[in-house]
Amino acid sequence: MAKVLVVTSGKGGVGKTTSTAALGAALAQTGEKVVVIDFDVGLRNLDLVMGAERRVVFDLINVVQGVAKLSQALIRDKRLENLWLLPASPTRDKDALTDEGVGIIITDLRTKFDWILCDSPAGVERGALLAMRYADEAVIVTNPEVSSVRDSDRIIRMLDSKTVKAERGERVEKHVLITRFDSARASRGEMLSIDDILEILETPLLGIIPESQEVLLASNVGSPVTLNNAASAPARAYTDAVRRLMGEAVTMTVPVERKGLMNRLLGRRAA
């Protein structure tokens, strides 16, 4: 049974696209057939983070409008053969994306993939609604910061009321993914703690991604962080999160960077 998972947040810049790419790649590495869809029409970036920006010919809107077939728009990852990307369109006409059109594409993708990851645009408007519309599960990306937690709360209410599942009286399975977490600052009381966030959002935790330079390094070269440096702290955190998504019980930890002697002496990694 294919699963449709939306990666959403309300607030922008919290790490939705990074997380979609990292989770998608980690899922594909377990042997699952995965497609990641960029719903951020007009501001597409998933192709860039995945390193596929020069291979985009057709996009989501072309498929919705019947200009291209789904098979023509899907881009296969160069590193993982069971990872695919459906890019967003650079067009400004966001209305080109319709509820019905998205529904047809998702139904089609369900027959071809094990996991369909929808990278939501920021905001609580039409684009975010369409990204979550057909979801079975949701990953709510949250930073340990007041405005992000507030927006996550708003998105959680939307998942409970505006999705097809909610309208049928069913529930979208929701998970909070905390990103850019700094254990040292949290322990000094300078940052909302994990317990604070979970208590406020009343939603189970999928994983804790530590703040890390590795995330920027990975996006610089167009590679999901789980592929770019699998041993890095964020990559291990995303891999653990994927194991939990697949139903494994994995102890919750905040991975820390393992530094070699040379790196310690030099004080940083070579990029």
Added chain:
Amino acid sequence: MMNLLRLIGGRTASAPVARERLQILLAHERGLRGRPDLLGVLRAEILAVVSRHIVLDPEKVIVRMDRSKHVSTLEVDIEVPTGLERSVAVAAT
């Protein structure tokens, strides 16, 4: 060194403040969202209760809510028709 300075300066952790502000804000927002038509519901229920005892003109029942930074007020204005005694008697039958 920064920590040491903070200890000396007596600066307190800001996370509990963030937590408290969020809890208050979200309780408020969830309340609004959960009952989008709170005033309409209040008005209908007040009208139903009062109508059991007094004959009222539904148009003359006004429910108003005012939120300011420190105080929120709920104002209920019900105009009772003249000849209250008769209205009560009619409603009771």
